[in-house]
Amino acid sequence: MRVRDQAAGSTSLRAHVGVLALLLVVLGALGGCSRRQPPTSNDSSPPKLPAPVGSVRPPVALTLETADEFLRWVAMVPISQKQTIRQQIAAAAADSRVVDALTNRLLKFPVTDHTRHLMILSTLGEIRSPRAIPSLKQFIWYDKDMFSEVASGPSTGVKTSYFQYNGSSEADSETGRFLAEDRTNLHCPLFNLGGGSDDVTNRASVMLHESWHHWQHAHGFDTSHPQCRGHDCDYYYFHTVSQFDFGALDRYDTNPSHLLFHSPYQIAVEFDADVAELSQGWVPVSVEQSARNYGNNRLSSQFVNSPGYTIGNPRPW
Numbered sequence: 001m002r003v004r005d006q007a008a009g010s011t012s013l014r015a016h017v018g019v020l021a022l023l024l025v026v027l028g029a030l031g032g033c034s035r036r037q038p039p040t041s042n043d044s045s046p047p048k049l050p051a052p053v054g055s056v057r058p059p060v061a062l063t064l065e066t067a068d069e070f071l072r073w074v075a076m077v078p079i080s081q082k083q084t085i086r087q088q089i090a091a092a093a094a095d096s097r098v099v100d101a102l103t104n105r106l107l108k109f110p111v112t113d114h115t116r117h118l119m120i121l122s123t124l125g126e127i128r129s130p131r132a133i134p135s136l137k138q139f140i141w142y143d144k145d146m147f148s149e150v151a152s153g154p155s156t157g158v159k160t161s162y163f164q165y166n167g168s169s170e171a172d173s174e175t176g177r178f179l180a181e182d183r184t185n186l187h188c189p190l191f192n193l194g195g196g197s198d199d200v201t202n203r204a205s206v207m208l209h210e211s212w213h214h215w216q217h218a219h220g221f222d223t224s225h226p227q228c229r230g231h232d233c234d235y236y237y238f239h240t241v242s243q244f245d246f247g248a249l250d251r252y253d254t255n256p257s258h259l260l261f262h263s264p265y266q267i268a269v270e271f272d273a274d275v276a277e278l279s280q281g282w283v284p285v286s287v288e289q290s291a292r293n294y295g296n297n298r299l300s301s302q303f304v305n306s307p308g309y310t311i312g313n314p315r316p317w
């Protein structure tokens with residue numbers, strides 16, 4: 001989800017204020033699932049945990065011959081190890097052939113993999129070579145189609161940054177970024193007036209979902225989604241409410257005999273369920289209903305192991 005929606009700027013600001021207020025109130029209710037029977041699933045196979053981020057791959061030297069391999073390696077290095085990347089770049093900084101190899105790749109259009117281009121830009125930035133400046137200027141002022149595919153979405157008459165454009169998904173999170181801060185991007189669909197995702201409750205649960213990717217990254221888990229039915233999914237890790245004390249939602253335990261874990265879609269759906277069923281009396285009914293709808297849609301479509309529960313029915317645990 002990476003669009004700057006020009007038209008929705010003020011709407012999004014108001015929405016964020018609303019979301020924050022809603023989050024503050026409802027976070028108190030999170031973890032308020034009720035207690036009863038042990039958890040069950042429609043799916044007999046146990047949920048899989050996301051893979052831990054593997055041990056750091058051995059560094060790839062940045063040379064004329066290994067430039068592509070280096071860029072692939074950089075993409076795999078956790079942000080905690082970025083000093084290793086800097087060392088590889090520093091060792092190559094004086095080699096003009098390496099600078100040329102990178103600028104040649106930078107100016108190769110159309111761009112088909114913008115993530116790789118961001119790696120090239122970051123590497124050139126870290127090299128700090130005056131030799132790269134003319135190419136960087138050329139890149140900045142390039143006025144033909146830089147990308148092979150034209151992004152869709154309503155035109156605002158403003159040139160969109162294609163490096164951040166995504167007109168189809170609601171949001172995404174970038175974790176483990178190289179020489180940059182991690183971040184979450186909220187995209188146009190979340191704010192497109194009247195669209196299927198334009199809803200304050202949905203925005204709140206999407207923000208929780210995205211924040212959970214950062215939680216995954218902070219705890220060394222792979223932040224990508226398993227796929228099911230052709231799109232991003234997650235596993236549902238059943239637990240009773242009492243297993244997460246108030247204020248302890250960020251805890252986890254990967255021991256299979258007492259597994260305690262949340263996935264991004266699960267955290268969003270638990271939030272939806274709590275808004276729908278346990279929110280404060282002053283929360284509008286429309287918000288509760290919307291939370292139920294969005295939560296149930298995700299419950300039915302976004303889990304590899306169907307939870308076998310819909311918001312509104314008695315909780316099976």
Ligand SMILES: [Zn+2]
Nearest residue numbers: 209213225264
């Ligand atoms: Zn996600």
